[in-house]
Amino acid sequence: MTPSIANLLGIKYPLIIAPMFLVSDTKMVIEALKSGCTAAIPALNYRTQAELRTAIREIRSAQKGPIGINLIVNKSNMRLSKDLAVCLEEGIDFYITSLGSPKEVIEKAHKDGKLVFCDVVNAEYALKVEKLGADAVIAVNNEAGGHAGKLSMIEILNELKNSIHIPIISAGGIAEAADLNAALEAGASGVSVGTVFIASDEAPVSQEYKNALIEYGAKDIVMTTKLSGTPCTVIKTPYVEKTGTEPNWIEKTMNRYKGLKKLMKMILFVRGMKKLRSAAFDFTYKKVWCAGPSIEKIKEIRPIRVIIADLVRDLP
Ligand SMILES: Cc1cc2nc3c(=O)[nH]c(=O)nc-3n(C[C@H](O)[C@H](O)[C@H](O)COP(=O)(O)O)c2cc1C
Structure with missing residues (x-):
């Protein structure tokens, strides 16, 4: 049994509001923390490192709890080292890496005892990041928003359960409590949920x-x-x-x-x-x-606390 990500992160519910380019912001993280969950923001949502630092401090001064930052770790992200340096200085609690090798992030974050969760779409890549020392993988399935995977939720969870030994966070297609319950029942240690939170009062989009x-x-x-x-x-x-x-x-x-x-x-x-x-x-x-x-399942625009309460309503 791998630990629930709620234990890993020290939060009540094993739910992360997924990082979303242009959408995620400080208000959304604060609301997630207030509701017993957490959230991650893509570093690229800020034009400069100074803006990124200000955002992290804004969250810290408003609410206690673990804060996540998403880093695109492929070669075309010229800002990676500078963004990572700001995150390390500001004591970011967990990182979500996507689209490349998380080696540098894992090495540096672990020196400070921080966590790194890596997006993966198959077992081959999950094995690689496990070897590099990732603390959990985010299994991105074929129902995810953004850069979706190819396997269904059950297919990727089964594949990963048979190959790695670190916690698996399921991402993709979760809109209501039944979807979240199904992911946990299928062996996920937590979930990362994006799309439904765009339809929230707090999301800064039009x-x-x-x-x-x-x-x-x-x-x-x-x-x-x-x-x-x-x-x-x-x-x-x-x-x-x-x-x-x-x-x-x-x-x-x-x-x-x-x-x-x-x-x-x-x-x-x-x-x-x-x-x-x-x-x-x-x-x-x-x-x-x-x-x-x-x-498909979004019927109205709601406050984040209501969306979260609805998603976790069957959890103890
Ligand atoms: C609008 C939008 C923007 C996204 N931007 C990012 C991003 O910048 N970095 C990233 O790693 N994933 C990104 N994702 C993927 C999410 O982090 C997450 O894996 C996905 O939303 C989960 O599927 P769901 O939307 O069905 O909940 C994005 C997803 C959406 C819908």
Whole structure:
């Protein structure tokens, strides 16, 4: 038996509000802590290290409890070392790493006795991060919002239970208590939940984005590679339908040439992030909203404390 992440983190419920680019913010973390859970914010949600530091201090001064920061650990994240340095100085309690090798984060965080949870989509990668010393893995399944995995919740939990010995946190498709209970019953030591918290009073995104989570359903979620090159789930709005979910022929042609491939990726990334940012916060016809299929079960916009109370209602 691996310990519940509630014990690992010193919180009441084994629930993390998942890190969400552009969406997660200090208010959401504070509300999670007040409700006996925790949350993580992507470091990239802050333009500078000074803003990241201010955000961490704001949470600390408002509420006791463990705070998480999400770090993208692939080579294209030029800010990694600087963001990590701020987090270490500010005593961040746990890290969620995604899209690369967590080696540097694990080594540095462990020197201070802090925890590192690594996103994984299969056993092969989970074994690698376990060897590197990860404290838990986040099993991202095929119902997750963002960069979803390929395996169903049960498939990935079974695969991981048979190969690693550290706690497994299930991520993807959790919208109500029954989903959370099913993940724990299937052997997860906790859950990481994103999409349903976008439809919260506290999420800093536009009302239009929140309303879309109610109006659209699971059948409207599609994968796009247009935003960053890495497949990501978005709502199939008329704009997404019109512009497609794959790079256009110019982008594809450029991708074939080694020298241009890197440049193309950068252009795609910058353009994609600009679109996502403006769709999340402004009124624009370019509606590109990231969300997972759990929007199927979203019926209203609620305060975070109510969403959490609903999710954990069967837990002791
Ligand atoms: C809008 C949105 C943005 C996300 N941004 C990130 C991110 O910046 N870093 C990351 O590791 N995961 C990101 N994710 C994935 C979540 O951390 C989490 O794995 C996922 O939301 C779980 O699935 P669910 O949405 O069905 O609950 C994002 C997900 C969504 C919906």
